[in-house]
Amino acid sequence: MSSEGQVRKAISFEVDERLIPLPALQQAAHEFALVANINIESKPGGMWRLTISPSQGDALLFEGTFRSRAHDIAQQHRINDQTRTVREALVKAALWESVPK
Amino acid sequence: VSAGAGLKSRFQTADMFCPVEKAYQLAPFRFARIPSVPHRVLLVNEVGEFAFLAESEFATFCNSSLDPASDAYRSLRSKHFLLDEYAEAFWPYAVSQYRTRKSFIVGGPALHIVVVTLRCDHSCSYCQVSRQTPDASRFDMTEETAAHVTDRILESPADELKVEFQGGESLLGFARIRQLTEAISVRAAAEGKRIEFVVASTLNELTDEQLEFLREHRFHLSTSIDGPAWLHNRNRARPGKNSYEMTVAGIARARAALGNDAVGALVTLTRDSLSCPEEIIDTYVSLGFSSIFLRPLSQYGFAKKTHDRIGYSQADFLKFYDRALSRLVDLNSRGIQLEETYAAILMKKILTPYASGYVDLCSPAGAMLGALVYNYDGGVYASDEGRMLAESGDFKFRLGNVCQPRHELFASDSARQILAASVAESLPGCADCAFVPYCGADPVGNHAETGSLIGDRRISSFCQRHTGLFHRLFAHLADPSSETARLLSAWAFGRAYSSMARSMSS
Numbered sequence: 001m002s003s004e005g006q007v008r009k010a011i012s013f014e015v016d017e018r019l020i021p022l023p024a025l026q027q028a029a030h031e032f033a034l035v036a037n038i039n040i041e042s043k044p045g046g047m048w049r050l051t052i053s054p055s056q057g058d059a060l061l062f063e064g065t066f067r068s069r070a071h072d073i074a075q076q077h078r079i080n081d082q083t084r085t086v087r088e089a090l091v092k093a094a095l096w097e098s099v100p101k
Numbered sequence: 102v103s104a105g106a107g108l109k110s111r112f113q114t115a116d117m118f119c120p121v122e123k124a125y126q127l128a129p130f131r132f133a134r135i136p137s138v139p140h141r142v143l144l145v146n147e148v149g150e151f152a153f154l155a156e157s158e159f160a161t162f163c164n165s166s167l168d169p170a171s172d173a174y175r176s177l178r179s180k181h182f183l184l185d186e187y188a189e190a191f192w193p194y195a196v197s198q199y200r201t202r203k204s205f206i207v208g209g210p211a212l213h214i215v216v217v218t219l220r221c222d223h224s225c226s227y228c229q230v231s232r233q234t235p236d237a238s239r240f241d242m243t244e245e246t247a248a249h250v251t252d253r254i255l256e257s258p259a260d261e262l263k264v265e266f267q268g269g270e271s272l273l274g275f276a277r278i279r280q281l282t283e284a285i286s287v288r289a290a291a292e293g294k295r296i297e298f299v300v301a302s303t304l305n306e307l308t309d310e311q312l313e314f315l316r317e318h319r320f321h322l323s324t325s326i327d328g329p330a331w332l333h334n335r336n337r338a339r340p341g342k343n344s345y346e347m348t349v350a351g352i353a354r355a356r357a358a359l360g361n362d363a364v365g366a367l368v369t370l371t372r373d374s375l376s377c378p379e380e381i382i383d384t385y386v387s388l389g390f391s392s393i394f395l396r397p398l399s400q401y402g403f404a405k406k407t408h409d410r411i412g413y414s415q416a417d418f419l420k421f422y423d424r425a426l427s428r429l430v431d432l433n434s435r436g437i438q439l440e441e442t443y444a445a446i447l448m449k450k451i452l453t454p455y456a457s458g459y460v461d462l463c464s465p466a467g468a469m470l471g472a473l474v475y476n477y478d479g480g481v482y483a484s485d486e487g488r489m490l491a492e493s494g495d496f497k498f499r500l501g502n503v504c505q506p507r508h509e510l511f512a513s514d515s516a517r518q519i520l521a522a523s524v525a526e527s528l529p530g531c532a533d534c535a536f537v538p539y540c541g542a543d544p545v546g547n548h549a550e551t552g553s554l555i556g557d558r559r560i561s562s563f564c565q566r567h568t569g570l571f572h573r574l575f576a577h578l579a580d581p582s583s584e585t586a587r588l589l590s591a592w593a594f595g596r597a598y599s600s601m602a603r604s605m606s607s
Binding site: 034076 | 126129132134196197203533
């Protein structure tokens with residue numbers, strides 16, 4: 001609800017590319033695409049402008065849910081990038097040792 | 102400017118510009134937030150170990166700046182979430198655990214389902230196949246087809262095989278069960294393989310002669326009890342409207358001949374079932390079962406047509422499951438042991454590295470790699486659900502004919518497409534899911550729902566159901582001293598609740 005007590009049908013906000021890169025925004029947008037229209041625009045200075053209109057409920061509340069999820073996805077991507085070498089080495093070692101010799 | 106001169110330096114000290122040696126490196130893991138566990142984050146690593154961290158600890162951990170002297174650090178190191186100066190301990194442990202989790206791949210399909218006939222005297226509301234009347238013998242497997250089935254089953258490289266006879270009503274094709282059992286037993290003994298035989302049946306028409314044969318070959322019997330008599334008879338219509346009474350009588354005769362542990366039962370949940378979890382569970386207690394498997398309805402084949410009448414959403418199933426679990430906790434805490442098989446399978450996956458043998462939750466998918474289905478007409482399918490789809494005209498999961506050798510079946514176009522969509526760790530929506538080490542790929546369900554073997558997790562009933570179940574189980578595990586967590590742990594390790602409660606309190 002807005003401060004006037006009205007349900008907001010759409011909301012726009014900007015996010016910093018360094019905090020939530022585009023792939024994370026796109027993945028979050030895909031996850032929510034069945035319940036909201038989500039538009040992502042490029043802005044100067046490494047920013048993304050998002051416009052979200054949920055099919056139900058207050059857009060302001062939805063913004064919080066979306067930001068939180070996009071943040072988590074970006075965090076998971078960072079973890080994946082940092083740990084990819086270990087993961088690949090682990091899977092290769094485990095499966096290679098499983099191969100009947 | 103010298104600080105000693107009493108002036109504040111305009112420059113940072115030199116060590117600020119040196120690369121910081123981080124105390125540890127992250128090991129691969131995924132994370133999730135459980136709705137009923139606020140302010141804590143669940144972390145699950147690549148080999149299936151899990152930990153809960155407070156939000157602030159989680160952020161610190163991800164920045165590689167968690168204090169090595171803290172309890173959280175020691176716990177995460179012991180569970181292999183990080184690599185530090187003791188990293189050499191990580192590799193042998195993690196490799197061994199990962200290999201154990203995926204060990205089912207090496208043996209090839211261990212479950213072989215043989216549909217000996219489509220004939221059946223029941224007309225169940227949720228039947229997934231086109232059941233035939235008891236006199237329609239053209240829907241029986243022929244002797245020649247059964248001989249090929251024997252060859253295919255024994256081509257499997259696994260040393261331990263399970264052969265499950267299904268129908269229709271499988272006992273109406275008992276001559277074929279006898280032929281297959283005898284042929285497989287002789288050859289398996291010569292090849293050093295161990296075989297477990299199972300018959301899925303209503304047990305309505307069980308004869309003394311059949312019982313003697315089943316006893317001789319140490320069969321396990323799997324039947325259906327959907328709940329109290331009114332519910333069971335409504336779901337499983339037959340002439341006389343007495344399916345429940347006949348099945349209960351069959352269970353008693355089978356137990357007397359084969360022993361109590363040789364007879365198990367499954368529940369199929371329809372919309373009517375959702376209002377009475379307590380009644381269903383109490384029925385199992387009164388019939389003397391030690392486990393109950395609360396299976397939701399399959400929406401494959403002919404069953405899809407009845408969804409509007411007897412189907413339900415996954416959210417409704419999960420509400421039912423909550424009530425059922427409460428009842429089970431209450432019963433077990435009063436000394437009445439009854440295990441819920443679905444939760445036991447998931448808990449075993451969460452708390453141990455061992456494969457459960459449950460083909461629905463494997464990655465790579467259990468379809469084809471874990472199980473093969475031989476239809477009465479000689480068609481070979483990647484899974485039972487794939488066979489059900491074929492009954493309604495969709496042959497996507499038909500690998501070929503039983504006359505073809507295994508290497509041809511596994512090189513078919515269908516097989517290649519299934520394999521390509523079988524690794525959950527590489528599927529969109531699954532790859533970053535915290536529960537993927539415990540979950541599986543469902544190419545058959547994906548195809549049935551979306552027409553694509555990859556599917557869409559946003560609308561996948563498989564994903565909604567399992568995510569919901571994992572959320573519930575981890576919510577209980579977040580408080581390991583709770584009664585429900587103790588019960589779930591007891592099920593994971595196949596122990597009685599009372600012994601688990603005693604060992605945890607001591």
